[in-house]
Amino acid sequence: MFRILVSDKMSGDGLKPLLDAENVEIVQQNVADVEEQLHTFDALLVRSATKVTEELLSKMSQLKIVGRAGVGVDNIDIEAATKHGVVVINAPNGNTISTAEHTFAMMASLVRHIPQANISVKSREWNRSAFVGTELYGKSLGIVGFGRIGTEIANRARAFGMDVLVFDPFLTKERAIKMGVTVCTLDELLQTADIITVHTPLTKETKGILNKETIAKTKKGIYLLNCARGGIIDEEGLIYHLENGHIAGVALDVFEVEPPQSSKLLDFEQVITTPHLGASTKEAQLNVAAQVSEEVLLFLDGNPVTSSINLPTLSKEVYEKIQPFHLLAKQMGNIVSQCMKEPVHDISIDFEGSVTDLETSYITKSLITGFLRPRVDSTVNEVNAGIIAQERGISFGEKYIPNNSGYENCITVKVSGDHSAFEIKGTYVPHYGQRIVALNGFDIDFYPVGHLLYIQHTDKPGVIGRVGQILGEHGLNIATMQVGRKNKGGEAIMMLSFDKQLEQASLNELKNIQDIVSIHTIEL
Ligand SMILES: NC(=O)c1ccc[n+]([C@@H]2O[C@H](COP(=O)([O-])OP(=O)(O)OC[C@H]3O[C@@H](n4cnc5c(N)ncnc54)[C@H](O)[C@@H]3O)[C@@H](O)[C@H]2O)c1
Numbered sequence: 001m002f003r004i005l006v007s008d009k010m011s012g013d014g015l016k017p018l019l020d021a022e023n024v025e026i027v028q029q030n031v032a033d034v035e036e037q038l039h040t041f042d043a044l045l046v047r048s049a050t051k052v053t054e055e056l057l058s059k060m061s062q063l064k065i066v067g068r069a070g071v072g073v074d075n076i077d078i079e080a081a082t083k084h085g086v087v088v089i090n091a092p093n094g095n096t097i098s099t100a101e102h103t104f105a106m107m108a109s110l111v112r113h114i115p116q117a118n119i120s121v122k123s124r125e126w127n128r129s130a131f132v133g134t135e136l137y138g139k140s141l142g143i144v145g146f147g148r149i150g151t152e153i154a155n156r157a158r159a160f161g162m163d164v165l166v167f168d169p170f171l172t173k174e175r176a177i178k179m180g181v182t183v184c185t186l187d188e189l190l191q192t193a194d195i196i197t198v199h200t201p202l203t204k205e206t207k208g209i210l211n212k213e214t215i216a217k218t219k220k221g222i223y224l225l226n227c228a229r230g231g232i233i234d235e236e237g238l239i240y241h242l243e244n245g246h247i248a249g250v251a252l253d254v255f256e257v258e259p260p261q262s263s264k265l266l267d268f269e270q271v272i273t274t275p276h277l278g279a280s281t282k283e284a285q286l287n288v289a290a291q292v293s294e295e296v297l298l299f300l301d302g303n304p305v306t307s308s309i310n311l312p313t314l315s316k317e318v319y320e321k322i323q324p325f326h327l328l329a330k331q332m333g334n335i336v337s338q339c340m341k342e343p344v345h346d347i348s349i350d351f352e353g354s355v356t357d358l359e360t361s362y363i364t365k366s367l368i369t370g371f372l373r374p375r376v377d378s379t380v381n382e383v384n385a386g387i388i389a390q391e392r393g394i395s396f397g398e399k400y401i402p403n404n405s406g407y408e409n410c411i412t413v414k415v416s417g418d419h420s421a422f423e424i425k426g427t428y429v430p431h432y433g434q435r436i437v438a439l440n441g442f443d444i445d446f447y448p449v450g451h452l453l454y455i456q457h458t459d460k461p462g463v464i465g466r467v468g469q470i471l472g473e474h475g476l477n478i479a480t481m482q483v484g485r486k487n488k489g490g491e492a493i494m495m496l497s498f499d500k501q502l503e504q505a506s507l508n509e510l511k512n513i514q515d516i517v518s519i520h521t522i523e524l
């Protein structure tokens with residue numbers, strides 16, 4: 001049974017997949033009201049009100065996934081979630097149309113002074129001359145950030161007969177042409193636009209992208225809108241240019257501090273506002289809650305997620321192709337870790353053959369997870385493996401090499417430690433399974449599961465027999481056995497598998513056999 005905490009208010013219909021699921025218990029309460037139970041939840045669903053901080057994550061020791069019912073994840077400490085091995089997902093498309101429509105409604109209201117006129121009429125005034133507006137038709141609309149919402153705004157603006165200028169450093173020319181918008185630099189947009197609306201995420205680069213200096217470059221009488229994130233337009237800069245009469249009007253759905261109780265912006269007649277309502281429609285709330293609910297359920301049932309912020313996102317179809325290699329890589333990492341009982345500083349992973357057609361970064365993360373598990377603890381997973389490796393001074397990298405192994409696909413892992421190095425090769429054979437096909441240059445072939453014993457020895461008569469004898473005396477049945485050697489009478493290896501874990505007494509006796517160089521038990 002999975003326990004899911006829904007901390008912010010969400011559409012009941014949207015949560016239906018979770019409410020209907022048999023293996024799930026849902027608690028719809030704010031995090032602050034379930035302080036004692038925080039350690040019992042497997043998943044946390046939030047909108048923008050709940051702040052998912054390092055402190056909260058530390059208290060939620062069972063947490064596996066945070067689902068953000070919306071786009072912006074600035075209320076979630078992604079770095080901390082990643083460190084805690086918690087997957088963060090969002091619902092990127094569900095509220096696009098609602099937010100675009102809200103922005104457009106704000107724009108129309110702004111240039112026609114609708115909120116101010118509404119207050120005036122309700123105050124029993126009839127002051128038509130005070131509210132003379134401006135047409136949108138024929139005006140230049142500058143859009144900063146041309147993603148999902150920016151694109152929808154452009155479609156609507158073109159339908160209103162507006163020229164659309166776009167600034168987005170990540171926008172390709174082909175897409176701009178297809179969308180019928182003019183791509184320009186930020187300066188060109190500032191100097192040409194009659195109305196500017198921002199639709200970027202709040203990042204180091206976009207924080208204050210419109211500020212005292214950049215707003216000064218805009219036309220006198222400019223209209224500015226922010227329905228994205230508070231802070232993208234610097235509020236002090238806005239106040240400065242509202243006071244000096246440069247700005248004709250501002251529409252804000254979002255603020256640097258929400259609610260903006262003490263903001264001076266609220267005192268300006270030319271500033272119209274809404275309380276972060278962009279996504280507040282029945283449709284958007286249904287969409288985003290349903291999207292995260294379905295995704296969280298899939299994840300808890302062991303499926304890949306499609307909109308993760310801190311994991312490579314994979315479709316189910318792609319995941320099914322990757323899954324055998326994901327498992328193979330985890331087993332390989334685990335084997336090396338158990339055989340190399342020393343500090344390790346580098347892990348290099350070579351992919352060859354058909355596996356290179358897949359998203360190998362996911363396979364690499366699985367390998368690092370498998371390697372770290374015996375050294376760290378079970379909290380390491382694909383989300384935090386990279387960070388944990390880095391913290392422990394272990395570098396890792398992957399590359400694709402020509403397919404010379406003789407296998408249709410092959411993964412080779414070379415691990416460098418303080419005193420030695422280890423190399424392992426694995427392959428996946430459909431309908432046959434994962435196989436380890438080489439260890440430290442010895443050709444071998446074994447299935448990486450269960451209780452294994454890896455022995456390095458000298459290739460001499462009687463060694464294998466002695467091993468079998470000691471194991472028999474301890475009542476240990478050898479399930480499978482593989483041997484490998486490079487030269488007659490030289491170094492050799494054995495890989496044995498058992499139905500149960502070996503006890504220390506049998507290992508001690510095996511270690512005493514002359515010509516045995518080393519022994520490692522491996523538990524997979
Ligand atoms: N008011 C609301 O209720 C509400 C609702 C939904 C989304 N939002 C916010 O709207 C914003 C846009 O959402 P979206 O779904 O369109 O996101 P998106 O990721 O689809 O688009 C963001 C765009 O910004 C561009 N960008 C990034 N850095 C930039 C920079 N330095 N300069 C210019 N462009 C840059 C990206 O290339 C991308 O095209 C986000 O901040 C989101 O949180 C607000």
Ligand SMILES: O=C(O)CC[C@@H](O)C(=O)O
Binds near residue numbers: 070072073279280
């Ligand atoms: O939850 C909300 O209503 C706000 C959502 C919005 O800001 C978002 O980024 O998706």
